Amino acid sequence: xxxxxxQRILGILLSLFSLTLLPPIAIxxxxxxxxxxxxxxxxxxxxxxxxxxxxxxxxxxxxxxxxDGFVVVVLFWVGLGFTGAIPFVLSDTPHLSIxxxxxxxxxxxxxxxxxxxxxxxxxxxxxxxxxxxLQWLGGMGIIVLAVAILPILGIGGMQLYRAETPGxxxxxxxxxxxxETAKALWYIYLGLTxxxxxxxxxxxxxxxxxxxxxxxxxxxxxxxxHDASIGYFNNIWVxxxxxxxxxxxxxxxxxxxxxxxxxxxxxxxHDSELRAYLSIMGIVCLVxxxxxxxxxxxxxxxKMFVDxxxxxxxxxxxxxxTTTQYQNWPSFLPMLLLFASFLGACAGSTGGGIKxxxxxxxxxxxxxxxxxxxxxxxxxxxKINDKPVxxxxxxxxxxxxxxxxxxxxxxxxxxxxxxxxxxxxFSAVAACLNNLGPGLGDVSAHYNNIxxxxxxxxxxxxxxxxxxxxxxxxxxxxVFWRK
Amino acid sequence: MKIIILGAxxxxxxxxxxxxxxxxDITVVDSNPKCLTNLNERYDLQTIVGVASHxxxxxxxxxxxxxxxLAVTNSDEINMIACQVAYxxxxxxxxxxxxxNTEYLxxxxxxxxxxLPIDVLISPEQLVTEHIERLISYPRALQxxxxxxxxxxxxxxxxxxxxxxxxxxxxxxxxxxxELDCRIVILFRHNxxxxxxxxxxxxxxxxxxxxxxxxxxxxxxxSLRSTTREVKRIMLAGGGNIGMRLAMKLERQYQVKLIEMDxxxxxxxxxxxxxxxxxxxxxxxxxxxxxxNIDDTDIFCALTHADEANIISSMLSKRLGARKxxxxxxxxxxxxxxxxxxxxxxxxxxxxTIGTLLAHIRKGDVVAVHSLRRGAAEAIEAVAHGNKDxxxxxxxxxxxxxxxxGTSIGxxxxxxxxxxxxxxxxxxxxxxxxxxxxxxxxxxxxxxxFQVGITFL
Numbered sequence: 048x049x050x051x052x053x054q055r056i057l058g059i060l061l062s063l064f065s066l067t068l069l070p071p072i073a074i075x076x077x078x079x080x081x082x083x084x085x086x087x088x089x090x091x092x093x094x095x096x097x098x099x100x101x102x103x104x105x106x107x108x109x110x111x112x113x114x115d116g117f118v119v120v121v122l123f124w125v126g127l128g129f130t131g132a133i134p135f136v137l138s139d140t141p142h143l144s145i146x147x148x149x150x151x152x153x154x155x156x157x158x159x160x161x162x163x164x165x166x167x168x169x170x171x172x173x174x175x176x177x178x179x180x181l182q183w184l185g186g187m188g189i190i191v192l193a194v195a196i197l198p199i200l201g202i203g204g205m206q207l208y209r210a211e212t213p214g215x216x217x218x219x220x221x222x223x224x225x226x227e228t229a230k231a232l233w234y235i236y237l238g239l240t241x242x243x244x245x246x247x248x249x250x251x252x253x254x255x256x257x258x259x260x261x262x263x264x265x266x267x268x269x270x271x272x273h274d275a276s277i278g279y280f281n282n283i284w285v286x287x288x289x290x291x292x293x294x295x296x297x298x299x300x301x302x303x304x305x306x307x308x309x310x311x312x313x314x315x316x317h318d319s320e321l322r323a324y325l326s327i328m329g330i331v332c333l334v335x336x337x338x339x340x341x342x343x344x345x346x347x348x349x350k351m352f353v354d355x356x357x358x359x360x361x362x363x364x365x366x367x368x369t370t371t372q373y374q375n376w377p378s379f380l381p382m383l384l385l386f387a388s389f390l391g392a393c394a395g396s397t398g399g400g401i402k403x404x405x406x407x408x409x410x411x412x413x414x415x416x417x418x419x420x421x422x423x424x425x426x427x428x429x430k431i432n433d434k435p436v437x438x439x440x441x442x443x444x445x446x447x448x449x450x451x452x453x454x455x456x457x458x459x460x461x462x463x464x465x466x467x468x469x470x471x472x473f474s475a476v477a478a479c480l481n482n483l484g485p486g487l488g489d490v491s492a493h494y495n496n497i498x499x500x501x502x503x504x505x506x507x508x509x510x511x512x513x514x515x516x517x518x519x520x521x522x523x524x525x526v527f528w529r530k
Numbered sequence: 531m532k533i534i535i536l537g538a539x540x541x542x543x544x545x546x547x548x549x550x551x552x553x554x555d556i557t558v559v560d561s562n563p564k565c566l567t568n569l570n571e572r573y574d575l576q577t578i579v580g581v582a583s584h585x586x587x588x589x590x591x592x593x594x595x596x597x598x599x600l601a602v603t604n605s606d607e608i609n610m611i612a613c614q615v616a617y618x619x620x621x622x623x624x625x626x627x628x629x630x631n632t633e634y635l636x637x638x639x640x641x642x643x644x645x646l647p648i649d650v651l652i653s654p655e656q657l658v659t660e661h662i663e664r665l666i667s668y669p670r671a672l673q674x675x676x677x678x679x680x681x682x683x684x685x686x687x688x689x690x691x692x693x694x695x696x697x698x699x700x701x702x703x704x705x706x707x708x709e710l711d712c713r714i715v716i717l718f719r720h721n722x723x724x725x726x727x728x729x730x731x732x733x734x735x736x737x738x739x740x741x742x743x744x745x746x747x748x749x750x751x752x753s754l755r756s757t758t759r760e761v762k763r764i765m766l767a768g769g770g771n772i773g774m775r776l777a778m779k780l781e782r783q784y785q786v787k788l789i790e791m792d793x794x795x796x797x798x799x800x801x802x803x804x805x806x807x808x809x810x811x812x813x814x815x816x817x818x819x820x821x822x823n824i825d826d827t828d829i830f831c832a833l834t835h836a837d838e839a840n841i842i843s844s845m846l847s848k849r850l851g852a853r854k855x856x857x858x859x860x861x862x863x864x865x866x867x868x869x870x871x872x873x874x875x876x877x878x879x880x881x882x883t884i885g886t887l888l889a890h891i892r893k894g895d896v897v898a899v900h901s902l903r904r905g906a907a908e909a910i911e912a913v914a915h916g917n918k919d920x921x922x923x924x925x926x927x928x929x930x931x932x933x934x935x936g937t938s939i940g941x942x943x944x945x946x947x948x949x950x951x952x953x954x955x956x957x958x959x960x961x962x963x964x965x966x967x968x969x970x971x972x973x974x975x976x977x978x979x980f981q982v983g984i985t986f987l
Contacts, residue, residue: 424809424818425787426800435801 051104052111053118058101060123060193061130065093067184068134068177075173082173085137093130117521120190120211124510127189128153134177140170146499153506155181156189157513158397160269160367160484161505163495167274172255175272179259185513186266186296186397187236188212195229211514212395221304235303236397240265243292250284264292267398269367269484277357278370283349286357286370294328297364297392319432320404324393327403331387332359335380342377363387365399367484374491381487385474388481399482399512401451404431405444412441450516455480458508465501475501479508531555532596533891534622536582536612537603538565540860541628541654544880545600545887550575557591560603583611585619593620598891601627602652606634610646617647626650626890628883630771650890654883655771661882662772662856663779665875666829669761669854670751672737672875675900677911678943678962683747684715684909686902687754689736694754700738701728712742712750713950715940716907716966721866723907723968725938739902739909741940741964743948761828765789765852767813767843768834769799772858772879776833781805787822789813791834813843816850825851832857837864844873895980897962899973908973909940910965912980914957922979923963929953934975936968 068090075083111119132148135141143151147163154161155178164170184192188211208225221228244261248254256272263270273279277289298321305314315321336355345351354371361368362384374381391400408429415427428435455476462472467489474486475497489496494505511519521527531554535542538560546569550556556575559582560566566577580587582603593599599616601609609627616622627648629635635656641648664674673686689695695703700714717724718737724730732738740750762785766773769790777788777799786806790796793810800808811818813832824830830852832840840857841864848855856875859865865876881901889899895913902909918925922932928939928951942949943962949955957963965976 418807422807422809422822424811424821426796426808426810428797428800430801433804 049109049112049115051107052109053115053122054100055104055107056111056119057122057126058097058099058104060119060190061097061100061126062094063097063193064127064130064189065090065097067180068093070180071134071173071177074176075171078172080171080173082134082138082140082171085134085139086173086177088137089130089133092133096130114527116209117518117527120514121519121522123190124156124514127156128506128510131156131181134174138171138174141174144499146502147495150494150502150506151178152181153509154479154484155268155270156185157482157509158182158185158263158266158268158365158399159479159482159509159512160263161478161486161490161494161509162270162484163493163502165274165493165495167272168279176255176259178270179262179268179272182266182268182270183240183262186268187233187300191229192233194225195233211518221301231304232300235300235307236265239292239296239303243288246288246292247285250288251282252280252285256280260289261292264289264366264368265296265397267293267296267364267366267392267396267482269361271368276369283353286353289368290357290360293360293364293366293368294325297324297396297398299393299395300397301395317432320393320407323407324403327387327390328360328363331363331383332356334383335359338380339376359384359387362483363390364392365481365483367478369485374485374487385477385483385487388477388483391481401448401481405447407431408436408441408444409448447515447517450520451480454508454511454516454520458504461504462501465498465504467497467501471497475505476508479505480512482509482512531598531891532592533557533598533600534559534588534591534593534596536560536599536601536609537628538562538569538577539602539604540880541883541887542600542602543569544884545602545891546575547573548884548888549891557596559587559591581608583608583615585615588612588615588620593622596620596622598622598624598626600887600891601625603628606631610634610648613648614646624649624890626652626887628652628654630655632775652883652886654879655775657882657886658772658858658877658879659775659779662776662831662833662877665856665877666761666764666780666784668748668751669829670754673739673902675902675909677898677909677941677964680744681943681946682741682941682948682962682964683744684739684741684900684940684964685747685751686737686739687751689732689734689738691734695732695738696734698732699728700726700730700732710742710750710753711746711948711950712740713940714738715741715938715964716902716909716968718903718906721903721906723902725936725966725968737903739966741948742950763787763823763827764829764831765822765824765827765847767830767832767840768858769795769808770833770835773831773833774799774802776831777803777806787827789818789822814839814846816846819847819850827852828854830855834858837861841868841873844868848872848874896977902966908967908970910967910973910976912963912965912976914959914961914963914980916959921959923957924959925956927954927956931957932979933965934972934979937972937976938966940964940966 068086072086075086128149131152135143135148135151136145141164150163190211191208194208221231240261243265244257247257247260259272302314302318306312336352339351339355357370358373365388389400390406391402392398394402394404411429415429418427429441458476459472471488471490474488475490478484478486485491533554533556535546535558538558546556546558550573558569558575559578559580561581563579570577578591593616599622601612603609606629609629613625613627616625625648629651630653634640635653640646665671668674668685670687671685672688675684703714714726716739717726764780764784764786766777766788769788773788777786780786781803787809788799788806789809789811790799791812796808796810824847830847832844834840837859844855844857854874856877857873859876859878865878868876885899885901889896895915896910897913898911900909914923916924939951941951941964967973
């Protein structure tokens with residue numbers, strides 16, 4: 048472990064992060080809002096911390112090793128979670144406790160979208176914007192951003208990139224150089240965001256709402272500037288735009304990249320993960336709509352279908368927007384959607400969950416076992432996009448699946464021990480580990496009603512979900528710390 | 531003609547043996563002296579030891595005044611480079627190369643004159659694969675040949691005791707199947723080729739060769755078929771080049787299983803193929819064959835590189851209940867031993883390759899030469915050029931054409947239409963004429979027949 052290098056990079060990253068407070072400061076200054084003081088203090092504090100970390104070790108230029116990458120990523124995310132909470136604590140409205148502030152900031156950065164706030168509509172604009180911005184930064188990964196714009200990280204960039212990017216096959220780079228890859232990803236991300244924002248604006252949102260919601264849509268986050276979430280607008284066009292961009296952001300960004308570079312839609316048609324993703328989304332939508340049409344008392348059929356599809360996509364992609372109180376639907380549906388969120392979005396997208404490609408590989412392996420029973424001498428190779436998948440990757444996926452399940456059970460038991468009822472505990476862990484957002488029971492609207500201990504546990508769960516468990520878990524293994 | 535053959539492998543040697551009798555100057559180049567000694571002892575030809583693509587070796591072989599270079603070494607790369615060298619340094623007019631790898635073959639632009647100057651590309655695996663594929667799509671046929679880019683087809687069928695053909699005169703087949711425009715053009719009885727006239731009577735166990743348009747040939751085979759099922763389940767033994775290609779082509783239409791003994795190759799095959807079940811094991815293992823339902827298999831194809839293994843596994847599968855078995859057999863001696871006896875169809879890869887090669891080597895306008903029953907007779911496709919004055923065939927009725935003994939004209943392909951030859955059919959310019967030759971010695975005669983006179987330019 049090279050503490051000095053880790054410390055130096057952390058310092059740089061934190062100072063860099065402090066810059067992201069400038070837009071809310073500008074808004075606060077422009078609208079002459081009382082939160083300006085809080086933000087200014089926050090930017091000063093964060094820059095100071097960053098500087099103090101960086102200054103003593105500024106001349107150490109050792110190469111970043113694989114292990115250091117894990118530590119940097121985890122420490123940075125934890126550090127961001129805490130320092131990102133500073134504006135929430137310092138501002139007058141909402142004046143949050145440290146626990147709540149950290150929960151809110153962590154939920155934003157990990158694109159979970161779980162909130163402890165109520166009366167969001169009345170919050171000052173800078174705070175609202177800041178929440179959305181946190182989601183946007185967390186979506187593509189703030190370290191990926193740093194790798195893109197900071198050539199200093201160049202050498203060890205790959206280690207950081209791998210530790211942060213979701214998906215089982217992280218070795219595939221889009222371009223020969225990691226900096227270029229990271230840049231390409233952010234360009235696509237930025238492009239999607241701008242398009243989404245303009246679409247929302249055209250559909251009738253105010254410009255502020257359009258920007259804010261485009262941030263949390265494309266990052267598959269789920270924060271909104273209104274208590275009623277997307278339902279506030281009560282606009283079928285807004286719903287449709289949100290559906291389209293949630294689906295689009297849940298697709299592997301590698302595909303977007305190749306489609307954009309080759310100027311053709313060809314890459315999309317041949318991807319088996321995408322096919323599986325769209326099929327799953329289609330099935331979930333279909334089941335939801337059919338079940339709703341049988342059991343619910345909707346009078347407006349169009350509204351029913353739009354709500355059904357919107358809620359299915361929003362929960363299944365792990366976004367967490369709502370247009371209606373879907374928790375009050377017949378209990379089969381919320382449960383179905385919650386389980387769909389376990390599958391999540393595609394690898395290499397901004398969505399959470401286990402990721403479709405892993406589920407697909409597990410499924411294919413199940414089929415293979417059945418075939419093996421019939422043909423004991425046959426060789427069956429698991430393929431994705433007609434290319435064989437290495438046994439090592441498949442084993443890693445089993446390991447991931449086992450760890451995911453174990454972590455899930457552990458968190459649920461801990462939450463139940465802290466006094467939560469089973470449904471609340473189950474849905475809260477699912478919503479946080481999958482980076483989904485809204486749960487069921489006591490946490491269906493917001494997370495304010497649960498105890499502080501549970502909030503800390505859920506913060507940890509969100510981080511585990513965002514960093515795909517192993518990046519975090521590796522720090523708890525003795526092997527990692529052995530010299 | 532002066533011909534340089536690069537590579538004295540099976541194909542190289544066979545071509546050399548075939549050509550040396552036809553008054554050609556043959557030089558064979560190979561890096562392995564042993565292969566060459568053998569050739570040198572048996573035939574009247576020159577041999578040179580060396581790397582086939584090296585300019586000095588080619589020069590020594592007389593590339594400067596050679597008419598043709600035939601690159602059939604084991605390496606695609608050497609074959610291609612040798613042609614390039616021959617073109618650039620020695621201006622050899624005709625360059626034929628064997629290229630196996632589909633990576634190269636699929637890019638036709640590679641073989642343009644300014645890139646890799648190869649006039650004719652031969653891919654034996656591809657030829658054999660196509661051959662087997664045709665056999666599978668015509669389950670009763672023993673051999674399927676194509677003429678004029680598939681516009682006409684020739685199939686071999688065995689006459690069964692109980693079948694509808696036995697005891698009829700060949701001339702009556704047309705009456706028996708009036709809607710079908712097919713005709714028997716040659717038949718084999720006790721391994722002897724017979725060109726039938728109208729009165730020849732079909733005997734049991736005769737091998738009959740029908741010619742006609744593919745549509746009619748297909749219908750003919752269907753009407754001859756007794757109660758046999760559609761082909762659905764196919765088992766291939768051997769995951770080499772041929773096995774893999776065949777599985778790739780067949781797996782969309784049929785249920786294919788592929789047995790491969792070598793684990794690495796099996797692994798590779800499983801990675802490449804989509805719907806085929808790849809089995810790792812020995813195709814001569816009775817247990818494995820039983821376990822994989824050999825008794826329910828419609829066609830079993832043994833395609834490994836070992837003739838003996840192919841024969842044994844085919845025999846075994848036949849005994850265990852496979853409906854039809856085919857084996858890839860390189861040695862001509864084995865073919866007659868097993869064909870139509872224990873194994874339904876013996877496939878000879880050399881014949882497929884050599885036929886194509888010979889068609890390019892032989893002069894005149896011979897487009898294709900197919901060996902029937904491994905060289906016992908030949909079917910030749912030639913294009914008639916010129917007019918009544920310059921050509922000895924154009925503008926004449928078939929009975930007027932001065933055919934050598936033991937040969938007959940089976941059919942003509944004019945444009946897209948197949949015309950069955952009658953005694954008064956008139957041959958026009960640019961017709962593809964399909965001839966049957968019962969005696970191979972007459973092949974040069976036919977070439978001469980189709981050559982256009984000097985006056986025609």
